[in-house]
Amino acid sequence: MPVVLVIWMVVWPIISAIVRTIWRPDASGAYGFNLDTYIFFFTDRYSLDNLSLTLWTTGICAILLLVICLPIALYLRFSAGRLPAYVQGLAIFPMFVPSIILSYAFIRVLGPNGMVDLILNAAGLPKIRTPYLTPWGPVIGLVWDNIPLTVLILLAGLGAVTNQSVEAARDVGAGPIRVFWDIILPRLGNSILVALSFTVLGLFSAFTLPYVLGPAAPEMMGPFMQRTFRDLYDPLNATTQAVIAFGFCLVFGLFYVRSVAKNRTP
Amino acid sequence: MxxxxxxxxxxxxxxxxxxxxxxxxxxxxxxxxxxxxxxxxxxxxxxxxxxxxxxxxxxxxxxxxxxxxxxxxxxxxxxxxxxxxxxxxxxxxxxxxxxxxxxxxxxxxxxxxxxxxxxxxxxxxxxxxxxxxxxxxxxxxxxxxxxxxxxxxxxxxxxxxxxxxxxxxxxxxxxxxxxxxxxxxxxxxxxxxxxxxxxxxxxxxxxxxxxxxxxxxxxxxxxxxxxxxxxxFIGTMNLVEGIVSNGVFTRSGFSVPLAAADGPATLAVRPEALELTPSASAGQAKVHRVTDFGTHGLVDLELPDGARLKAMVGHPQMFSNGQSVDLKPTAIAAYRDNALIHRS
Amino acid sequence: MARTLAATRIDWVGVAFAVVLTIVIVFPLLVVGTWAFAEVWRFPALIPQQFGLRFWNQTLARADVWEALRTSLSLSVMVTFLSALICLPAAYAFARLKFPGRDILFFSFLVGHAFPKFGLLVAIAAIFLQLNLIGTFWGVVLIQLVGTLLFMIWIPVAAFQSVDRRMEEAARDVGAKPLRVFWSITLPQAGPTIAAAVLLSFVGTFYETEGAWLIGAPAVRTMPVLMISFINNQMVIQYGAVLSVILWVPSFVALLFARRVIGGGAFARGFGG
Structure with missing residues (x-):
């Protein structure tokens, strides 16, 4: 039963999506090999803008997430007590805030006349240029949303670094930076890549945050697919966009699969 | 039943x-x-x-x-x-x-x-x-x-x-x-x-x-x-590889009478069945180390070719490192091709 | 050495993290909470001019809110029930039994999650379009099921694997048949983790927006879908705030409950970390 469901819900749609976008009737109704929709996508200025916006957002988010989460994970790994427990609780907290509530909170805080504006105004400072409805809106929202998972994955990876190995390195005279660079980072490589894969996979399919917070044009792949499918009633092009998104995620997806398959206890 | x-x-x-x-x-x-x-x-x-x-x-x-x-x-x-x-x-x-x-x-x-x-x-x-x-x-x-x-x-x-x-x-x-x-x-x-x-x-x-x-x-x-x-596998046992010839088992200066056909053999002697006597001359083995357990002592021995044996002794203070000793097994068994060929 | 010294002093790094994270993570939600209880809050006052429950009454008086809540709840219950029914035996099979094609199957589950979910949803939606499932309750149920497979397979697999095999053998030894062993030994041992997985899938379905929006809207309106339309089209800010607070309740329960799972590391492992 689960087998059937998986095949029907996962494998079949992917195959069907690929097949139906390249093997379909032309104007005369005869079935044949046809790459029109792909050619359209890669020649259409608007589609390409959307794709590059998605890639840009993905890159920025990945960097920001690493810069934010790695120190948090390192701190949590090498300290114990109530304060780190509190920090960990906070870092995981966004996992339990649905993205739709986050979107709403974002607008209320960073949006025009939001809380930040109120505070700046009270302090006699000029208003900020709100990131709402600009490409930075989704970036902030998505980073916020992805912090818990990244921290958890990195923390799991750091679990593989034993205290003894760190202490041994300090014992032979390595400073904190050397310890991080030579002892911790090599073990953490895999986890960083897994976290990265998740970010890429997550961002290519992000919908709510970019839809609510992002600019109308260009837009990220998620809202773009949705709009093509629902508002333009063009499932063919929407599916084409989906296949292209699959393609971009293939490398990271494969890496993720490999890493999970490797970690699995037989 | x-x-x-x-x-x-x-x-x-x-x-x-x-x-x-x-x-x-x-x-x-x-x-x-x-x-x-x-x-x-x-x-x-x-x-x-x-x-x-x-x-x-x-x-x-x-x-x-x-x-x-x-x-x-x-x-x-x-x-x-x-x-x-x-x-x-x-x-x-x-x-x-x-x-x-x-x-x-x-x-x-x-x-x-x-x-x-x-x-x-x-x-x-x-x-x-x-x-x-x-x-x-x-x-x-x-x-x-x-x-x-x-x-x-x-x-x-x-x-x-x-x-x-x-x-x-x-x-x-x-x-x-x-x-x-x-x-x-x-x-x-x-x-x-x-x-x-x-x-x-x-x-x-x-x-x-x-x-x-x-x-x-x-x-x-x-x-x-x-x-x-x-x-x-059971207990401590000295297992010594050697050659039997003319009714005598020999390994590097250590020899024991053994009633078996000529050929290679493995001699098995428990530490408690190996008596030591201090030797005035070169002796069959040298004492490598003595461990005193209070109730008894364990003497590590070295044959001239470097092979090691253990012997249990009642008075470990009688022996010291480097001392020459003669060995006298009181109970032995011998094996060839994984089978017992002699016991005495 | 350095660490013990640092511990006796104030943990400045920790304090910095705590303060920054508090501002970044808790503050926005506090603002939303404040909005929910504000009757009048005009620029540029720092706090609302008037607090009250007026908008709670107004929000809760709206038929579309109740309709969406009912849809969301029945949807979540149905999806959670179905995915537990399908996934728990599968998870047990993965964790314990050896059968031909096991690895291929495992792989196919994985592949499903190695693709961007929204792309997958669009691909599925294209198929549903032909099956006339667009805009129907069952169409949404099916698409939500895809999302819950992740939680309902991975977390229980880890939970079942962590049950000592010898505990099950000991139960066989004293006379329990395999089904009895599963019911009396394996399930209670894996229980808390599996309960958390069920809860996560319930909450996940409750908040799932993409699939519901793509397949269901506008005929099937869940709470998050309603919320989007409030954000986009509703002039009264407080409706959204009140809805957010209501929406967040199940999440809070999940938060309290799932802490055990996340603490146990099964969760991160489920993601291949």
Missing amino acids: SVLEITDVSKIFGAVRAVDSFSLNVADGELVCLLGPSGSGKSTLLRMVGGFERPSSGRITIDGEEITHLPPEKRPTGMVFQSHALWTHMNVFKNLAFGLKLRRLPAGEIKDKVEAVLELVGLAGYGTRMTHQLSGGQQQRVALARSLVLEPKILLLDEPFASLDQHLRERLREEVRDIQQRLRITTLFVTHGQDEALALADRIVVMRDGKTEQADRPDVVYREPRTPFVAG
Whole structure:
């Protein structure tokens, strides 16, 4: 039963999506090999803008997430007590805030006349240029949303670094930076890549945050697919966009699969 | 009369013959130890008796009834696992009562039986404790009680004390022996510790590569090991490779009369059967190190070609490092091609 | 050495993290909470001019809110029930049994999650379009099921694997049949983790926006879908705030409950970390 469901819900749609976008009737109704929709996508200025916006957002988010989460994970790994427990609780907290509530909170805080504006105004400072409805809106929202998972994955990876190995390195005279660079980072490589894969996979399919917070044009792949499918009633092009998104995620997806398959206890 | 009969049983995992045409009969009330290094097939054999592995070939019967292909729940066996495997979500009473409940006994009877068996293992009044509130030794006692409460025809113990410390292990094995003798329950005990086997067993089966090396009373296994493997595995044994010629075994200056045909041989001498006498001249061996244990001493010896021997002595202070000594074995055995060729 | 010294002093790094994270993570939610209870809050006051429950009454008086809540709840219950029914036996099979094609199957589950989910949803939606499932309750149920497979397979697999095999063997030994062993030993042992997985899948379905929006809207309106339309089209800010607070309740329960799972590391492992 689960087998059937998986095949029907996962494998079949992917195959069907690929097949139906390249093997379909032309104007005369005869079935044949046809790459029109792909050619359209890669020649259409608007589609390409959307794709590059998605890639840009993905890159920025990945960097920001690493810069934010790695120190948090390192701190949590090498300290114990109530304060780190509190920090960990906070870092995981966004996992339990649905993205739709986050979107709403974002607008209320960073949006025009939001809380930040109120505070700046009270302090006699000029208003900020709100990131709402600009490409930075989704970036902030998505980073916020992805912090818990990244921290958890990195923390799991750091679990593989034993205290003894760190202490041994300090014992032979390595400073904190050397310890991080030579002892911790090599073990953490895999986890960083897994976290990265998740970010890429997550961002290519992000919908709510970019839809609510992002600019109308260009837009990220998620809202773009949705709009093509629902508002333009063009499932063919929407599916084409989906296949292209699959393609971009293939490398990271494969890496993720490999890493999970490797970690699995037989 | 044999309660348990294992006839020509083999278990093959892929290319490995974990148990290889193994046969064993266990008499009523007997405690048999399966002794061997890890990978010798002893646990696999026990798990086949318990029903957790299926034999690739062969027959297992209990009281004359074939059980070779019965699932564990249909066998009259009770297993005690190495890691106690208590159900941590139940308290002690529920752990013990679970099997009885499956047999649909009335609640009053279950209570009586559980209390009686807790009394037996020295844990009366512990019924309401959760398993994690118990010490390691207590947990293992509960595991034993869990098997005993069902009054199995055969009790199976799979290295039950392996995770306990030395002191506790010795105490528990005495308790197990007492309980086993009081109940006269037929028992199969797997261990890789020779002390445990020597202290517990009516009979020891030494296993190697899925086969029996020797099956005898503990004292016989110790005194008359049938192969060099058994000789080396049980107790401390000096095994010396050498040559027999004209009725004398020789290895690098050390020689002993040995009534056997000419050829290579392995000489086996227990440290306590090797007498040392200080030698005025070069001697047969040199003292390498002396360890004083108080009640006795252990002398490490070195033959001229570097081979090492151990000897047990009553007065270690008589010997010092570098001293030349002569060796006089009081009891020896010799093996050739894995078989005994001489004992004296 | 350095660490023990640092511990006796004030943990400045920790304090910095705590303060920054508090501002970044808790503050926005506090603002939303404040909005929910504000009757009048005009620029540029720092706090609302008037607090009250007026908008709670107004929000809760709206038929579309109740309708969406009912849809969301029945949807979540149905999806959670179905995915537990399908996934728990599968998870047990993965964790315990060896059968031909096991690895291929495992792989196919994985592949499903190695693709961007929204792309997958669009691909599925394209198929649903032909099956006339667009805009129907069952169409949404099916698409939500895809999302819950992740939680309902991975977390229980880890939970079942962490149950000591010998505990199950001991139960067989005292006379329990395999089904009884599963019911009396394996399930209670894996229980808390599996309960958390069920809860996560319930909450996940409750908040799932993409699939519901793509397949269901406008005929099937769940709470998050309603929320989007409030954000986009509703002039009264407080409706959204009140809805957010209501929406967040199940999440809070999940938060309290799932802490055990996340602490146990099964969660991160489920993601291949």
